Amino acid sequence: MEDIQVSRQLAAETVRVRKKPSYFVKNHPFYLMLVPAVLYFLIFRYIPLAGSVIAFKDYNIFKGIIASDWVGLQWFQQLFTFPKFVRLLQNTLLIGFYQIIFSFPAPIVLAILMNELRMMKLKRVVQTIVYLPHFLSWTIVAGLVYMLLSVQTGLVNTVYVNLTGNEPINFLQNADYVRTVIVTSGMWKEVGWGTIIFLAALTGISPSLYEASTIDGAGRWKQFVHITLPGLLPAITVMLLLKLGHVMDLGFEQIYPFLNPLTSEKADVFDTYTYRAGVVGGQYSFTTAVGLFKSVVGFALLLVSNKASKLTTGEGLF
Numbered sequence: 001m002e003d004i005q006v007s008r009q010l011a012a013e014t015v016r017v018r019k020k021p022s023y024f025v026k027n028h029p030f031y032l033m034l035v036p037a038v039l040y041f042l043i044f045r046y047i048p049l050a051g052s053v054i055a056f057k058d059y060n061i062f063k064g065i066i067a068s069d070w071v072g073l074q075w076f077q078q079l080f081t082f083p084k085f086v087r088l089l090q091n092t093l094l095i096g097f098y099q100i101i102f103s104f105p106a107p108i109v110l111a112i113l114m115n116e117l118r119m120m121k122l123k124r125v126v127q128t129i130v131y132l133p134h135f136l137s138w139t140i141v142a143g144l145v146y147m148l149l150s151v152q153t154g155l156v157n158t159v160y161v162n163l164t165g166n167e168p169i170n171f172l173q174n175a176d177y178v179r180t181v182i183v184t185s186g187m188w189k190e191v192g193w194g195t196i197i198f199l200a201a202l203t204g205i206s207p208s209l210y211e212a213s214t215i216d217g218a219g220r221w222k223q224f225v226h227i228t229l230p231g232l233l234p235a236i237t238v239m240l241l242l243k244l245g246h247v248m249d250l251g252f253e254q255i256y257p258f259l260n261p262l263t264s265e266k267a268d269v270f271d272t273y274t275y276r277a278g279v280v281g282g283q284y285s286f287t288t289a290v291g292l293f294k295s296v297v298g299f300a301l302l303l304v305s306n307k308a309s310k311l312t313t314g315e316g317l318f
Helices: 002-018 028-056 074-080 085-103 105-115 120-135 138-149 155-164 175-203 207-215 220-245 252-258 270-280 284-312
Strands: 057-060 068-070
Touching (some): 074 284, 085 220, 085 270, 105 120, 105 175, 105 220, 120 175, 207 220, 270 284
16 A cells, blocks of 8 residues: 555656646746847847848839849948048047046946945946946037037136136037047046946945955955955956947937038048938939948957957957
8 A cells, every 4th residue: 555655646747747847948037038138139239130131232212122133242342442431440449449548437437436436426426426427418518518618608618718728629510520529429428327237237246245355454445456356257248349340330319410511521430421322412322332341350359359359368258
């Protein structure tokens, strides 16, 4: 009888094991939460890639993509022999690398400084103040910059004239200052938003490490060098690699408000040129070739920087 009861219990447990829901069924709410993100990338990122074929065609909006005639690498040849190609490439790379050199470290420094604040109310106020510019459009940011740098009523020129007695500087009509204005305004707009990732990375560092280092006699600087910085290194590496991959994508809306005939020599980039040639001029195939060229350059920079990062720090995207 005991053997029969044991066998029945084993059979019941086997049935319960078989009826155990699968991993997908058990976690289906999390998969449902992924659906909007997956649809977004499918609709706005992957499906439009099929349209890149017009970079190799003489695209005609009346014939459509399929019926348009193939021209091979004609548009790429035209791009590389374009008289303004070198200037556009130079401006794009310089502004992109200026953003990496000056704008990329700013959120890291701000996150470290905010992490040192012990008054939580003050910390929340500072966070709110530095986050707010991210939600402003570039049109509003450009308007604020124009108000600050105006020759007649701008705060910057007013202070400069009162302190030095010199004539005001026309920052917005001078090609020597336009890159500085673009990079600085972009840093002011996005520095607070960028701190979110690095603050999250800082919260992942165990407080016991700081307590142990304090007992060993380490000061704030040694704690930063040996605990904080290594803890931030993975996040810094990933964000830097992503930034390098998008070094050619400066954003039309950021550059265009500061573009005029006097500043175009040092501020005209691929994004602003493709707007004039593609949207205004209707050269869809040529501007698609420009966009494809930008993507290839960004992808190559990402591969090279990821390989260098893996060799030096051991961290990388893949």
